Amino acid sequence: MKIDLSGKTALVTGSTEGIGLAIAKGLAEAGATVIVNGRTAAKVDAAVAALGGDARGVAADLGSAEGHAALIAAEPRADIVVSNLGIFQPSDFFATDDATWDRHWQINVMAGVRLARHYLPGMEQAGWGRFVLLGSESGFSIPVEMIHYGVSKTADAALARGLAKRMAGTGVTVNSVLPGPTLSEGVQAMLEEERARTGRPIEQVAADFVVEHRSGSLIRRAATVEEVANMVVYVASPQAAATTGAALRVDGGIIDTLM
Incomplete structure (x- = not known):
């Protein structure tokens, strides 16, 4: 299988390191023009330099509506959007305050909501698009040491399923990818x-x-970051046109269900 994303523009949030950078590299290698995102200009510039080619970047903190507004002002359209930005923080449930819950919700869930609200209509108008949310196996096997994180990742998978139904028949697919420990x-x-x-x-x-x-x-x-990125690159491709509304596992087999 040869995945060719030439002529496509791909935005990957939280892509200055880790899984996000690996996804950005994979998409760039497939021919996409990649937009890197991170909170600081220095890290964004370093990631853009590492990718080379026609990659470009936007420094914006997507944990807030203001950061999102800055991103879409700089990059108003994209054919492929990977909502990868996320945080995790081990903390016992009874010691986890409202601020921690809200921070995880804003970064892990609302960042994806805001991206979808802006970019999906443009994809629908174009008749083609790929929107991918990075969930986690922790959304299905809730970790006792960070229940707040698991809940936010359950929401990501539910958001992807709902958005896929909303975009039915448009040529736009929406999926979530569920890494395990990476x-x-x-x-x-x-x-x-x-x-x-x-x-x-x-x-x-x-x-x-x-x-x-x-x-x-x-x-x-x-898993390696590249193993997770491989799944994202596939689901962003034309070859994955019949895959939508799915929660795609790269979890090493942790989730113990058949579906």
Whole structure:
């Protein structure tokens, strides 16, 4: 299969590192013109330089309506939008205050809502488009150590399903992609103390974490950011035209249901 996204413009939010940057690279390699997004100009510029070609970037904090307005003023249209921006913060339910819940909701859910509200009508008018929300297996296997995060990711999958139904018959598809534990910079930072204490490679520390805390994993390791990006690039392609309203797993088999 050869995925050709030449002539398509793809916006990837939260794409200066980790899964987002890997998605941006994958889309660029498939021929898309990629728009990088992050909170700071320095990190956006570095990501754009790493991608090369005709990539460009917008520094905007999409955790607020003001940041969203700045983004769409700079980039009012896109053929492909990947709402990748997200945060996670381990915290016991009884110690998690309203501010933490609201921050996760604004960044993990409302950022995608605002993107959809702006970009989907343009895709419908063009008769073609791809909108992808990054969910998580945590939206289906809610982690006890960060219930607030799991709830926000359940909402992402529900949002994608609802939007897919709203865009039915338009040539625009909407899907969510559900990574499991993935060896991104954020996960590496979370595991750094254990890596430093044991002296073991970060990949082994991550694998041990998966076995202990995500015992349903069938691959028994963390995924790579590229493995997650591969799924997103496919679902953004013309070849995925019959896939919409789906929650597509890259979870290593953690979610224990047949559908």
